[in-house]
Amino acid sequence: MDKKLEPILQKLQKDFDATASEYRGDVSLVITPEHIAAACKQMLEPLGFELLSTMTVVDYWPEENPRFHVLYQFTSISKNLSLTFRVPVTGVTPSLPTISTIYRNATWREREIWDMFGIKFEGHPDLRRILMPHDWAGHPLRKDYPLGYEEPQFTFNYKEIDLRKPYAKE
Amino acid sequence: MTQLQEVSVEELKHLVSERAIQGETVLLNMGPQHPSTHGVLRLLLELDGETVINCIPDIGFLHTGIEKNMEAKTYQQAEVMTDRLDYLNTVGNILAYSMAVEKLVDLDVPPRAQSIRVILTELQRIASHLVWLGTAALDVAAMSTFLYCFREREMILDILELCSGQRMMTTFIRPGGLWRDVPVEFETVVRSFIKIFPKRIDQYESLLTRNPLFLDRTLGIGRISAADAQNYGMTGPSLRATGVDWDLRKARPYLGYEQYDFEVPTRTEGDSYARYLVRVEEMRQALHIVVQALNRLPLGPVRSDNCKYVPPPRSEIGVSMEALIHHFKLWTEGFDTPKGAIYSAVESPRGELGVYLESDGGPKPYRVHWRTPSFDNLQALPLMTKGHLVADLVAIVGSIDIVLGDVDR
Numbered sequence: 369m370d371k372k373l374e375p376i377l378q379k380l381q382k383d384f385d386a387t388a389s390e391y392r393g394d395v396s397l398v399i400t401p402e403h404i405a406a407a408c409k410q411m412l413e414p415l416g417f418e419l420l421s422t423m424t425v426v427d428y429w430p431e432e433n434p435r436f437h438v439l440y441q442f443t444s445i446s447k448n449l450s451l452t453f454r455v456p457v458t459g460v461t462p463s464l465p466t467i468s469t470i471y472r473n474a475t476w477r478e479r480e481i482w483d484m485f486g487i488k489f490e491g492h493p494d495l496r497r498i499l500m501p502h503d504w505a506g507h508p509l510r511k512d513y514p515l516g517y518e519e520p521q522f523t524f525n526y527k528e529i530d531l532r533k534p535y536a537k538e
Numbered sequence: 539m540t541q542l543q544e545v546s547v548e549e550l551k552h553l554v555s556e557r558a559i560q561g562e563t564v565l566l567n568m569g570p571q572h573p574s575t576h577g578v579l580r581l582l583l584e585l586d587g588e589t590v591i592n593c594i595p596d597i598g599f600l601h602t603g604i605e606k607n608m609e610a611k612t613y614q615q616a617e618v619m620t621d622r623l624d625y626l627n628t629v630g631n632i633l634a635y636s637m638a639v640e641k642l643v644d645l646d647v648p649p650r651a652q653s654i655r656v657i658l659t660e661l662q663r664i665a666s667h668l669v670w671l672g673t674a675a676l677d678v679a680a681m682s683t684f685l686y687c688f689r690e691r692e693m694i695l696d697i698l699e700l701c702s703g704q705r706m707m708t709t710f711i712r713p714g715g716l717w718r719d720v721p722v723e724f725e726t727v728v729r730s731f732i733k734i735f736p737k738r739i740d741q742y743e744s745l746l747t748r749n750p751l752f753l754d755r756t757l758g759i760g761r762i763s764a765a766d767a768q769n770y771g772m773t774g775p776s777l778r779a780t781g782v783d784w785d786l787r788k789a790r791p792y793l794g795y796e797q798y799d800f801e802v803p804t805r806t807e808g809d810s811y812a813r814y815l816v817r818v819e820e821m822r823q824a825l826h827i828v829v830q831a832l833n834r835l836p837l838g839p840v841r842s843d844n845c846k847y848v849p850p851p852r853s854e855i856g857v858s859m860e861a862l863i864h865h866f867k868l869w870t871e872g873f874d875t876p877k878g879a880i881y882s883a884v885e886s887p888r889g890e891l892g893v894y895l896e897s898d899g900g901p902k903p904y905r906v907h908w909r910t911p912s913f914d915n916l917q918a919l920p921l922m923t924k925g926h927l928v929a930d931l932v933a934i935v936g937s938i939d940i941v942l943g944d945v946d947r
Binding site: 391392394396418419420421422424426427439441443445448450452471472473475476493494497498499500501508509513515 | 552553597598601603605606607609610641642644766768769770771773782784789790878879880881883890892894896904905907909913914917918946947
């Protein structure tokens with residue numbers, strides 16, 4: 369672990385009751401959902417992590433509590449450091465406070481997460497689908513979402529499959 | 539599937555200004571099929587005459603679900619899909635993926651493979667910047683630059699074809715090294731490219747750098763401040779054009795970049811012209827790295843000999859029982875990885891290209907996430923275009939160098 373990272377970690381652990389772990393040099397902090405907005409504010413100022421490199425989610429279905437881990441990957445340009453936040457989120461009506469007012473690029477990242485995982489971000493200015501079509505049903509990157517191979521239609525199951533297909537019918 | 543949900547224009551109401559609702563400003567749809575959007579990008583524009591009041595990008599037309607697909611493939615099968623992400627930086631994508639896998643399983647790469655990786659990624663960087671230069675110049679109506687740029691890009695694609703048999707979708711870099719060693723002609727071909735290319739950069743510059751028409755269209759256009767650029771997560775040349783000296787090759791050297799002598803060009807203006815200058819200088823620096831890497835190209839193996847993860851050479855399979863077993867295991871079930879999660883990033887021609895890999899211990903990745911630079915760079919477009927003319931919007935989209943395959947994944 370980088371020496372410069374240690375005081376930052378200690379401060380975050382103390383303020384937000386977080387637990388740190390390290391794997392192959394990547395340091396991550398587990399933070400509870402209620403602290404995430406405040407922690408992100410701290411990361412930008414005064415801790416000096418200017419970039420929110422990425423945000424993503426890992427789905428641990430069929431585990432339900434917590435089902436998701438929301439990941440925030442921060443980069444500090446001035447100090448040349450990286451830090452990851454992991455936020456456990458429950459599977460029943462998953463939601464988190466938005467950080468798009470703190471890091472502007474979280475606007476699209478949160479939209480992507482809503483689109484792909486169905487995690488709501490409270491206070492988000494524009495929470496629409498971003499990559500999938502606006503009328504899409506379901507959240508594709510969830511583990512219980514099938515990796516869609518199309519079922520072949522034969523004479524014996526033609527009608528049954530036809531009923532389920534979402535194209536225009538007479 | 540459940541039933542479809544109805545979505546109406548009402549949903550977009552909060553994105554446009556009050557005046558659009560009263561009919562004072564015009565809403566115009568640009569794209570998704572528009573030559574100047576560099577792919578399939580739809581921009582919903584709110585215009586007051588020719589002036590852009592609001593620009594609402596709509597992406598996802600090239601979404602292919604690569605992240606989902608990778609979860610269903612073994613680590614080796616997933617390699618070929620990386621080429622389809624950012625189709626102008628195919629070598630860089632597979633490099634990012636290979637480095638992530640190497641970090642996850644703790645695999646060493648022999649020095650010769652490292653140097654060839656550097657040469658190929660830097661050549662790819664030049665090729666990508668050439669496509670950008672050609673198309674961005676085309677966006678401001680400089681037709682001839684495009685033809686010259688594609689002439690040189692062709693030479694680089696020929697080099698990639700010589701190594702891998704493919705011009706674009708190379709999959710030449712593999713976790714643990716390379717697919718195979720480069721052919722004997724490789725050095726001669728690269729040297730002939732190195733010989734002519736500096737003069738060619740001067741040619742492009744003579745066409746554009748002091749061209750008054752080009753200056754008119756780019757100077758002071760699409761300006762973004764360093765603070766905004768960082769807050770929007772911009773990386774790569776677009777960030778460096780605002781004065782932030784951030785290049786992962788310098789800041790967190792990988793592939794032995796610390797041994798090479800090169801500079802990271804930065805400008806402070808943050809406009810289209812600064813981005814142009816940064817990229818042109820980056821091409822020179824990339825060529826400089828290629829020369830150094832080629833001059834001290836070490837001899838030796840190009841693949842790690844850790845046969846748990848890297849297939850053994852073909853010649854060994856006939857004589858060694860272990861090699862045969864490894865080969866069989868690797869191509870039937872793939873390799874198991876230790877349980878854990880890593881994030882690894884490289885500097886692509888567009889910025890920080892990161893891969894988040896999480897493994898549950900099995901032969902397939904549990905979760906792969908691609909942090910693609912164009913996604914964040916494009917997000918700053920509404921900010922950069924506000925108050926500019928529609929014609930300038932085209933120039934700005936061109937100048938931030940987006941690849942829609944990279945945005946939509």
